[in-house]
Each structure stands twice: as structure tokens, then as C-alpha cells.
Amino acid sequence: xxxKALPNIKDVSDLTGKTVLVRASLNVPVKDGVVTNTFxxxxxxxxxxxxxxQGAKVVVIGHIGRDSEETLRPVQQELEKVVGARWxxxxxxxDVAGSVAQLQAGEVLLLENLRQDAxxxxxxxxxxxxxxxxxxxxxxxxxxxxxxxxxxxxxxxEYLPSYFGFNFLHEYEELAKAIEPSEPSLFILxxxxxxxxxxxxxxxxxTYTTVVIGGALANDIYKAxxxxxxxxxVSDIDLRNNDILxxxxxxxxxxxxxxxxxxxxTVAANAVLADESILDAGPASxxxxxxxxxxxxxxxxxxxxxxxxxxxxxxTEALARAIATSSAxxxxxxxxxxxxxxxxxxxxxxSFMSTAGGAMLTFLEFGTLPAIxxxxxx
Ligand code: ADP
Ligand code: MG
Numbered sequence: 001x002x003x004k005a006l007p008n009i010k011d012v013s014d015l016t017g018k019t020v021l022v023r024a025s026l027n028v029p030v031k032d033g034v035v036t037n038t039f040x041x042x043x044x045x046x047x048x049x050x051x052x053x054q055g056a057k058v059v060v061i062g063h064i065g066r067d068s069e070e071t072l073r074p075v076q077q078e079l080e081k082v083v084g085a086r087w088x089x090x091x092x093x094x095d096v097a098g099s100v101a102q103l104q105a106g107e108v109l110l111l112e113n114l115r116q117d118a119x120x121x122x123x124x125x126x127x128x129x130x131x132x133x134x135x136x137x138x139x140x141x142x143x144x145x146x147x148x149x150x151x152x153x154x155x156x157x158e159y160l161p162s163y164f165g166f167n168f169l170h171e172y173e174e175l176a177k178a179i180e181p182s183e184p185s186l187f188i189l190x191x192x193x194x195x196x197x198x199x200x201x202x203x204x205x206x207t208y209t210t211v212v213i214g215g216a217l218a219n220d221i222y223k224a225x226x227x228x229x230x231x232x233x234v235s236d237i238d239l240r241n242n243d244i245l246x247x248x249x250x251x252x253x254x255x256x257x258x259x260x261x262x263x264x265x266t267v268a269a270n271a272v273l274a275d276e277s278i279l280d281a282g283p284a285s286x287x288x289x290x291x292x293x294x295x296x297x298x299x300x301x302x303x304x305x306x307x308x309x310x311x312x313x314x315x316t317e318a319l320a321r322a323i324a325t326s327s328a329x330x331x332x333x334x335x336x337x338x339x340x341x342x343x344x345x346x347x348x349x350x351s352f353m354s355t356a357g358g359a360m361l362t363f364l365e366f367g368t369l370p371a372i373x374x375x376x377x378x
Contacts, residue, residue, distance in 0.1 A: 003176050004368075007375060009047065009139050009163040015054035017105055021135035022047060022165065023152050025142040025355055026062035029335075030074045039338060040144070040355050041078050047141045047165035048083055048108060057103040059134055060085065061152055062142065063115045076110045083108045091117045092130040100134050120151050128155030141165025143172070144356035146371035147363070154374035162375045167355065172372075174352040175363050178331045181298035183209055186289075188319065190215030191303030191334065194235040200365045201244060204300075210292055211250045214281050214305040214315075218252040221245065222269055222278075230260065230276040233307075253305070255282025257312060280306030281315040286322060296328040302360060304336045316340045324349035333360040 009020075024044040029036045044060075051058045060079070064070045079085035085108040088099040096111060103109055114120040119127035128151040132138065138160040140146065146153055146168070156162075164172075181187075187208040189197060194217050205211050213221060216233040223229050224239035244250055256269050260276030272278060286305075293299065305319060306312035317340055323330050324346040332341065333354030341347055354360045363369055 004372075004376065006169060006172060006372065007163045008169060009050070009165055012137065012163065015051060015056040015137075017055060017057070018137055019057045019059060019100060019103070019135040020051050020137045020139055021131065021156070021160065022051070022058060022060045022139045023142045023145075023156070024048075024060050024062045024165075025144040025167070026060075026072060026075045027064050027144065028075060030064070033074055035074045035078050037339065037342070038078060039342070039353075041075065043167040043355050044141060045082060046167055047139060048079075050166065051139075052083065052106045052108065055105040057100070057105060058108040059100055059103070060108060060110045061091075061114055061131065062110075063120070063145065064113050065115075068113075068115050068118065070113055070115075072110060072113045079108065079110055085110050088112065091120075092127065097134065114150075114152050123149050123151050123155055125151075125155060127151045129159055132156050132159035135160060138162045139165045140371055140375060141167045142371075143168045143354075143369075144359050146369040147359040149370045153371040157371075157374045157378060162378060164375065171354055171356060174331060175354065175360060176367075177329065178298065178300045178364060179207075179367060181208060181300065182329065183298075184292075184296050185209045185298040186212070186292055186296040186300070186328070188212040188214060188299070188301040189217060189303055190305045190316070191336070192216040192233060192235070194220045194239070195237045197361065198237065198242075198244075200361055201250070203365065205244070205247050205250050208300070209249060209296075212289065213250060213252050214285075215303050216307075217303075218256075218269075218281075219278055221252050222272075225270075227270045228272050228274060229278060230258070230272045230274050232272070232278040253281035253285030253315075254288065255284045256280065257282055257306065257314070279310065280312035283315065283318070286315050286318040289319070290322055293322045293326045293328070296326060299323055299326065299328040299330045300364075301330070301332045302334045302337060302357070304334070304340065308336045308340060313340060317344060320344055320346055333357060
């Protein structure tokens with residue numbers, strides 16, 4: 001893949017007094033109205049602070065949650081602490097234009113969750129025009145959302161001079177390294193929904209020395225091999241005639257942790273009972289990988305090895321510890337995966353932690369994203 005040079009917000013020579021619309025990735029976990037993880041907010045600050053120092057008026061936009069009722073207010077409260085961000089409880093309309101007009105150079109305003117307006121997801125041109133009318137310049141710093149063809153990501157750039165922010169460019173540089181790994185290389189893919197990940201697995205089995213399939217994805221492989229998977233989570237996919245089954249460099253956990261009427265136990269992957277569910281890899285699976293992890297030059301990891309949120313986090317954590325001690329160039333992404341690494345305090349031990357989940361996988365598969373193409377089309 002030839003890497004394209006992306007327009008960098010640093011290339012704009014005079015930002016003084018300019019109003020800059022920054023699409024940030026602010027989709028953070030919130031509990032009882034309080035942000036519980038600030039990883040993405042911290043990454044967004046690089047661009048916001050740069051723009052403030054340049055004397056720009058900074059209008060930040062983003063989305064949160066899947067539900068259109070959700071609010072970015074908790075994010076504004078975090079941003080207020082660090083950059084004094086003000087709050088605008090609307091996405092478009094007169095009040096928004098009024099709040100933007102009051103901004104002074106170096107000040108920051110956060111607008112409400114874009115998805116409160118259905119036109120965001122519908123990629124509506126009038127909605128994009130209204131957003132664009134608020135500013136002089138558009139900056140996409142939301143790598144984690146840039147696989148979506150939503151108005152704030154692919155339509156707004158049609159109406160404003162458009163650039164990328166530092167978080168976006170950093171993601172782009174780092175994930176490009178994972179597309180062309182140094183050998184021996186190891187790709188670990190966990191989580192669920194094989195139907196969305198199959199093309200990536202096929203492609204990366206060609207470029208990576210070893211590919212490990214874990215999490216609920218492994219259940220689809222067990223099933224295709226004719227093992228009983230009991231009541232485990234499986235995808236709507238039939239891998240029986242897929243060459244994934246026969247490729248020598250694709251491996252799945254040999255042992256698994258199951259839960260069922262007779263309780264939690266560790267068994268060989270082909271010894272699961274009809275009333276049991278596979279919920280984590282077994283300890284031998286990660287132990288068997290230690291040598292491969294230690295020798296790898298590049299490690300790419302996305303997705304937990306088990307049903308992490310329900311407490312089946314043991315092997316995801318064991319894997320995180322093993323990669324942390326490896327000298328490989330390690331690139332990781334996915335919300336649950338990052339949370340596991342952070343809960344162990346291992347974030348400094350990884351070469352790059354992506355803020356993205358789905359966008360990371362799309363970028364790894366295609367080497368680009370819809371929102372990148374939207375800016376380059378200009
Ligand atoms: P991401 O959100 O990181 O992109 P996915 O949405 O593909 O990843 O998958 C993550 C989800 O997969 C988590 O909710 C996790 O609990 C679930 N998961 C992983 N392994 C299992 C399993 N064995 N059984 C049930 N759920 C699993
Ligand atoms: Mg998910």
C-alpha cells in the first residue's frame with residue numbers, strides 16, 4: 001500500500017481569529033453522568049490545545065453512545081476542567097450560531113451529541129451545510145468514527161477547507177505500520193461478529209506469520225470443525241468450506257473456559273457440553289503463545305479473548321501482560337482491549353494504543369477510510 005500524505009492542520013499558516021470546527025472522537029464510557037475513561041478525551045486535547053495556542057476559536061463536535069438521546073454533557077464537564085470548554089446544548093440552529101459568535105480567540109465550545117439530529121447518520125447535505133456555516137476551517141480528528149459515512153465526517157468537508165488533526169494523523173501513521181509488519185509477526189483478533197471480520201482474517205493470514213483467532217470468533221471455527229459449542233455465542237456464518245480452517249498459520253485456543261449448570265471449568269475446546277458456553281480462552285492457550293509473542297517483531301491485537309465485561313477477563317489480561325513484556329512493536333485497539341490494558345496499568349508498555357475499534361479494522365482491511373477519501377476528494 002502506498003501511503004497518502006494527508007492535509008495537516010499544522011499546514012495552515014494563520015489560524016488567529018479563525019473559527020475551526022473540530023470533529024473529535026468523544027464517544028467515551030459514562031456512568032451516572034460521569035466520564036469513566038478519559039483515554040479518547042486526552043488524545044483529543046493535542047489538536048484542541050494547538051488550535052487554542054494559535055488563537056483559533058474552537059468549536060468541537062462529536063457523538064456519544066448508540067442511542068440518539070445520549071448527551072455529551074459529561075464530556076463537556078471533563079473538557080471544562082482542562083480547556084475551559086463551554087457548553088452548547090444543541091447541534092444546529094440559532095442558539096448554536098449565537099454561542100459560536102460569542103467565542104473569543106483561544107476559547108472552546110462543545111456542541112451537543114450530533115446523533116441527536118437524525119440527519120447526522122443520514123449524511124444529510126443541509127445538515128452538513130449548517131455545521132459548515134459555523135466555521136472557516138474543518139478538522140477531522142475523529143479517526144475512531146471515520147469508517148462511518150455520516151455528515152460530520154464525509155459531508156462537511158465538501159463545504160470547508162479541510163484538514164486532519166494530530167490524533168488522526170498519529171493513528172494513520174501507526175496503523176499503517178501494522179499493514180506492513182516486520183517478521184516474525186503476530187496478529188491476534190478477538191471479540192465477536194465474524195461476518196464483519198472474515199475478509200480481514202483472510203487478508204492478514206497472507207501478511208502475518210501467525211494469526212490467532214480468539215473470543216467468540218473462535219467458536220465459529222470450533223463449530224465448523226465439528227466440535228460441540230453448546231450455548232456459546234456464534235455468528236451467522238458458515239466456515240465449513242472456508243480455507244480459514246485449513247491454513248496452517250491460523251490458530252485458535254486449544255483449551256477454553258466454559259460455564260454451565262455444573263459451574264465454571266477449563267476443558268479442551270472439543271470437550272464442551274451441550275448446556276455449556278465458552279466464555280474465555282483457557283490458560284494453556286496463552287501459555288502456548290508465549291514463545292511466539294517473545295520472538296515477534298510486530299504484534300497487532302484487537303478484541304478480547306473472552307466475555308470480558310462479564311468477568312471472563314483472565315486470558316485477555318494474561319495476553320496483555322505477555323505482550324507488555326515483549327520487545328515487539330505492539331499495536332493494540334478496541335475499547336475492551338484498551339480497558340484491560342489500562343486496568344493492569346500496562347499502557348506505557350505498548351508501542352501504540354489506538355482509540356479506534358471498528359475504524360481500526362476497516363483501515364487495516366482497506367488502507368483508507370471513507371472520511372479520509374472525503375477530504376482527499378477536495
Ligand atoms: P470491539 O467492540 O472491541 O470492536 P467486538 O464488538 O467485535 O469488539 O467484540 C467484543 C465483544 O465480544 C465483547 O463484548 C466481549 O464480551 C465479546 N466476547 C468475546 N469473547 C466472547 C465469548 N467467548 N462469549 C461471549 N462474548 C464474547
Ligand atoms: Mg463492539
